[in-house]
Amino acid sequence: MLSRPKLMIPGPVDITSEVQEAMSIPSRPHYGPEWLSLYGEIQEMSKQLFGTRNELYVMAGPGTMALEAALGSALEPGAVVLVPSNGFFADRLVDLLEGLALQPWRVTAPLGEPVLPAAIAEALQAHPEVEALAVVHHETSTGVLNPLEGILDVARDHELLTIVDAVSSLGGVPLPVDEWGIDLCVSVANKALETPPGVALLSISARAAEAIKRREAKRGWYLDLKTWQWYAEEWGHWHPTPTTMPTSNINALHYSLQTLLEEGIEARYAQYRAAAHAVRAGLRALDCPMFAEDAYASPLATAFEMPEGIKPDLLRNYLRQKAGVLISVGIGALHGKILRVGHIGQARRRDYVVAFLLGMEDALSDQGLDIQRGSSLVALEGLLN
Ligand SMILES: *Cc1c(COP(=O)(O)O)cnc(C)c1O
Numbered sequence: 001m002l003s004r005p006k007l008m009i010p011g012p013v014d015i016t017s018e019v020q021e022a023m024s025i026p027s028r029p030h031y032g033p034e035w036l037s038l039y040g041e042i043q044e045m046s047k048q049l050f051g052t053r054n055e056l057y058v059m060a061g062p063g064t065m066a067l068e069a070a071l072g073s074a075l076e077p078g079a080v081v082l083v084p085s086n087g088f089f090a091d092r093l094v095d096l097l098e099g100l101a102l103q104p105w106r107v108t109a110p111l112g113e114p115v116l117p118a119a120i121a122e123a124l125q126a127h128p129e130v131e132a133l134a135v136v137h138h139e140t141s142t143g144v145l146n147p148l149e150g151i152l153d154v155a156r157d158h159e160l161l162t163i164v165d166a167v168s169s170l171g172g173v174p175l176p177v178d179e180w181g182i183d184l185c186v187s188v189a190n191k192a193l194e195t196p197p198g199v200a201l202l203s204i205s206a207r208a209a210e211a212i213k214r215r216e217a218k219r220g221w222y223l224d225l226k227t228w229q230w231y232a233e234e235w236g237h238w239h240p241t242p243t244t245m246p247t248s249n250i251n252a253l254h255y256s257l258q259t260l261l262e263e264g265i266e267a268r269y270a271q272y273r274a275a276a277h278a279v280r281a282g283l284r285a286l287d288c289p290m291f292a293e294d295a296y297a298s299p300l301a302t303a304f305e306m307p308e309g310i311k312p313d314l315l316r317n318y319l320r321q322k323a324g325v326l327i328s329v330g331i332g333a334l335h336g337k338i339l340r341v342g343h344i345g346q347a348r349r350r351d352y353v354v355a356f357l358l359g360m361e362d363a364l365s366d367q368g369l370d371i372q373r374g375s376s377l378v379a380l381e382g383l384l385n
Contacts, residue, residue: 005326006352010140010168010301011191013345014352015256022255023196028247031239035247038254039240045257046201049265050185051176054203057228058253060246063167063188065223066200068096070163070184071134073225074211077101081132082124082160084115084151088141088332089165093134100219105130111334112142112303114296117150124158132161138169141331143303143340144292145173152180161211167191170201171260172272172300172344183208189249192272192300192344195256198249272299274382275343275353280304281379282357286364286371291338303330303340307369312339315363323359325352350383 007014029035043056059066075081083093085106097104107123109115124130133155137148155162163184166175172192177185183205190197209229218224222242231242260268276299280290283304291303306312312329316339319325330338346352357376365371
């Protein structure tokens with residue numbers, strides 16, 4: 001029916017027309033005084049958002065690329081890295097570590113549950129060889145927000161280098177990088193920063209910067225952060241990054257960050273919470289069980305199960321075709337078991353949330369369930385119009 005559905009997936013997201021316009025400016029040089037001023041402002045705004053005084057790079061590419069750069073540049077081959085493991089993106093970290101000849105070591109929790117600090121503390125007792133911790137903050141595949149602050153406290157007790165995949169959390173939930181002691185923190189433009197895909201952000205603590213400098217061998221060139229350090233230090237007055245940059249994307253990111261900081265980050269957090277609350281309450285009214293319990297549920301994406309006997313893919317296809325709303329299926333082991341709806345981008349708005357919930361009502365009615373029209377619209381307060 002509708003050729004372009006409302007995106008209610010956990011990224012990429014529907015952006016505002018203003019961000020779209022900022023994206024559509026012609027390409028410009030990625031060097032020289034004008035560029036340096038824009039790049040510098042982005043670094044400053046991002047540092048505010050990350051709550052850090054650390055070095056911060058804007059890299060061209062997806063989040064996975066920046067994670068690969070962080071892990072490969074700061075750790076020597078063979079290093080043992082603890083990975084709290086409770087979903088697809090933790091598995092991705094394990095794959096990255098293996099690909100880099102590092103040694104991942106999992107502490108696992110069931111899908112849909114958080115990995116708790118106590119489990120990590122206990123696991124570490126018998127394993128003094130662990131050098132680093134690589135952890136997903138928001139496990140987007142299950143909608144679980146791992147208790148990062150507590151996990152990082154444990155890491156600090158053991159003096160581990162800490163690498164955080166904040167790809168889908170930064171900008172959507174508090175994440176004070178310096179206060180919590182994150183050495184390398186990775187995020188992207190196209191999730192809670194609500195900008196088109198193509199750009200990753202990476203903050204690097206002084207300790208991590210030293211570790212990177214100390215490594216003798218290089219791992220490739222673009223993905224070795226030594227290269228980025230060199231350009232920042234030696235060419236920073238003219239050409240601060242190693243390569244050509246997607247200047248239009250970065251212009252859009254500048255606009256998006258500016259808007260976010262002007263509107264206030266706390267206000268944005270509240271909008272995500274309102275959207276998640278409306279969706280969770282609405283789905284519960286339709287007898288759809290939540291996959292993650294409220295205490296660990298992220299306000300950025302909600303994973304849910306179906307009423308008895310209903311197939312997730314049927315609902316998802318109905319929503320796409322009849323309601324013009326695109327949500328996500330479960331990935332990996334959760335395919336065919338859950339659906340996921342994102343609250344980031346324009347999906348935090350009332351019209352998106354209402355279109356989704358009414359679409360769900362229609363889809364379930366279509367499956368023969370007795371649903372009263374409007375019965376899922378039970379918690380719409382606080383939603384952005
Ligand atoms: C989306 C996502 C990624 C992957 O990001 P890419 O930009 O596609 O590489 C990694 N981790 C988490 C938690 C994500 O949500």
